[in-house]
Amino acid sequence: MSRRPYIREPSKTGWWLAQPRYIRYMMREISAVFIGIYIVVLIVGLWQLSRGEAAYIKFLATAEGPAGLTFAVFAMLFAIYHTYTWFQVTPKAMPLTLGSKRIPGAFIIAAHWFGFVLVSTALWLLVGS
Amino acid sequence: MSGSNKPIIWGLFAAGGTVAAFLVPVLILITCLAVPLGLLSIDVLSYEHLLDLMQHPLSKLVTFAVLFLVIWHAAHRIRITAHDLGIRNDTLVIVICYGIAAAGTLLVLAALFNI
Amino acid sequence: MSERVIELDILRYDPEQDEAPHFQTYTVPYRDDWVVLDAINYVKDELDCTLSYRWSCHMAVCGSCGMIVNGEPVLACHAFLRDYPQKIRIEPLQNFPVERDLVVVMDDFMDKLSSVKPYLVAREEKDVDDGEYLQTPAELAQFKQYTACINCLLCYSACPQYALTESFVGPAALALAHRYNLDSRDVGRSVREDVVASNSGIWECSFVGACSEVCPKTVDPAAAIQQTKIASTGDYFLKFLMPWKRQ
Numbered sequence: 209m210s211r212r213p214y215i216r217e218p219s220k221t222g223w224w225l226a227q228p229r230y231i232r233y234m235m236r237e238i239s240a241v242f243i244g245i246y247i248v249v250l251i252v253g254l255w256q257l258s259r260g261e262a263a264y265i266k267f268l269a270t271a272e273g274p275a276g277l278t279f280a281v282f283a284m285l286f287a288i289y290h291t292y293t294w295f296q297v298t299p300k301a302m303p304l305t306l307g308s309k310r311i312p313g314a315f316i317i318a319a320h321w322f323g324f325v326l327v328s329t330a331l332w333l334l335v336g337s
Numbered sequence: 338m339s340g341s342n343k344p345i346i347w348g349l350f351a352a353g354g355t356v357a358a359f360l361v362p363v364l365i366l367i368t369c370l371a372v373p374l375g376l377l378s379i380d381v382l383s384y385e386h387l388l389d390l391m392q393h394p395l396s397k398l399v400t401f402a403v404l405f406l407v408i409w410h411a412a413h414r415i416r417i418t419a420h421d422l423g424i425r426n427d428t429l430v431i432v433i434c435y436g437i438a439a440a441g442t443l444l445v446l447a448a449l450f451n452i
Numbered sequence: 453m454s455e456r457v458i459e460l461d462i463l464r465y466d467p468e469q470d471e472a473p474h475f476q477t478y479t480v481p482y483r484d485d486w487v488v489l490d491a492i493n494y495v496k497d498e499l500d501c502t503l504s505y506r507w508s509c510h511m512a513v514c515g516s517c518g519m520i521v522n523g524e525p526v527l528a529c530h531a532f533l534r535d536y537p538q539k540i541r542i543e544p545l546q547n548f549p550v551e552r553d554l555v556v557v558m559d560d561f562m563d564k565l566s567s568v569k570p571y572l573v574a575r576e577e578k579d580v581d582d583g584e585y586l587q588t589p590a591e592l593a594q595f596k597q598y599t600a601c602i603n604c605l606l607c608y609s610a611c612p613q614y615a616l617t618e619s620f621v622g623p624a625a626l627a628l629a630h631r632y633n634l635d636s637r638d639v640g641r642s643v644r645e646d647v648v649a650s651n652s653g654i655w656e657c658s659f660v661g662a663c664s665e666v667c668p669k670t671v672d673p674a675a676a677i678q679q680t681k682i683a684s685t686g687d688y689f690l691k692f693l694m695p696w697k698r699q
Contacts (some may be wrong), residue, residue, distance in 0.1 A: 244411030
């Protein structure tokens with residue numbers, strides 16, 4: 209009796225399209241592209257700020273144009289998805305116990321969202337005033 | 338299988354991801370969407386106001402920390418995504434991703450030094 | 453009155469005759485209390501005795517009957533016919549070579565499992581006469597969840613990183629390493645490090661989380677791996693900052 213094991217290779221590029229859970233994973237990973245581009249834009253903005261008023265105003269005009277705004281909307285959606293997925297996994301990565309009882313994951317996640325609102329409000333008030 | 342240097346990269350990734358999770362949404366709101374939506378006055382993004390905010394050494398420190406950590410988080414995740422999408426040339430991906438992150442970090446330092 | 457039936461599309465492969473696997477359809481009576489394994493057993497007993505597959509306990513504790521049912525890795529004894537449509541597609545577990553029909557070659561996993569030293573490494577080996585290793589309920593609670601692994605390989609089937617990178621140690625093996633690392637009777641973390649904290653170990657994981665979603669025993673290997681990443685990162689910096697400290 210001869211053995212001839214058969215190897216089934218999934219697609220190296222398209223494997224994630226096969227199931228909703230993989231699509232959600234890929235969306236989470238893609239969020240880093242939008243966040244990365246946004247940070248690069250911020251860095252460029254900071255650089256232009258350091259170069260003087262004229263340079264900064266030119267930067268602002270480009271960044272606030274229709275393309276910039278469209279990108280910002282998508283970046284915002286992906287950024288929120290990053291926040292959502294990051295908080296979801298936090299209880300798994302750092303399980304907390306009080307005495308001998310495990311603190312429920314939902315509580316940890318809720319605490320993170322609470323902190324998120326606090327930090328966002330603080331920054332809004334700091335910059336917006 | 339010898340020891341990995343991944344802990345440094347992963348540590349930066351985890352720190353940056355946490356910072357991004359808490360701060361990037363509100364940053365996008367303030368810097369890109371609040372003014373067009375009429376939630377903030379256009380003066381908030383004016384040259385004078387931002388320069389004023391940046392003068393404080395604490396502002397510079399926090400700004401550096403946030404931009405540094407988040408760009409390294411994004412660089413690492415994009416590198417992983419390239420692998421997930423079947424891009425085999427890991428060396429090229431590493432050079433591009435971490436190279437841009439390094440360049441960005443230097444640019445931040447240069448900018449903050451000049452402000 | 454005609455009896456309700458379901459159709460099983462089963463991936464067949466005979467290494468002595470077939471070039472490649474192909475689907476074969478069987479019509480099986482529907483029973484409300486049947487699981488997919490019962491339907492497959494009916495095929496073997498009544499329709500086609502050449503069908504090959506692994507099974508044993510029929511109660512989700514042995515881990516033998518893992519297979520892909522309608523695209524999802526499940527234990528065949530744990531998947532009820534009443535939860536599926538009339539047509540059910542059955543394939544062997546993904547990411548393993550197919551030996552024959554629904555039987556996969558598990559050798560890669562067996563090698564990786566033994567490489568993480570899934571046994572207690574005690575500080576001092578005690579003689580039986582010296583008594584037991586003592587452990588409090590709280591200490592047991594630390595790692596008990598990870599003892600539930602039945603080596604069914606559903607997690608390896610679901611893991612895209614295992615699909616993309618052959619050398620990845622994988623969810624179950626890493627979860628079991630974690631089980632021993634967390635065990636208060638064990639001091640073996642440093643001897644497991646070579647494999648666990650290598651580039652093919654925890655660092656290959658990108659936290660897709662599919663492994664934990666498909667695990668029939670709620671072991672949560674994804675959590676085990678993330679906790680190991682944090683512990684390893686801590687270890688690394690500790691070694692760097694305090695090289696004199698004994699690990």
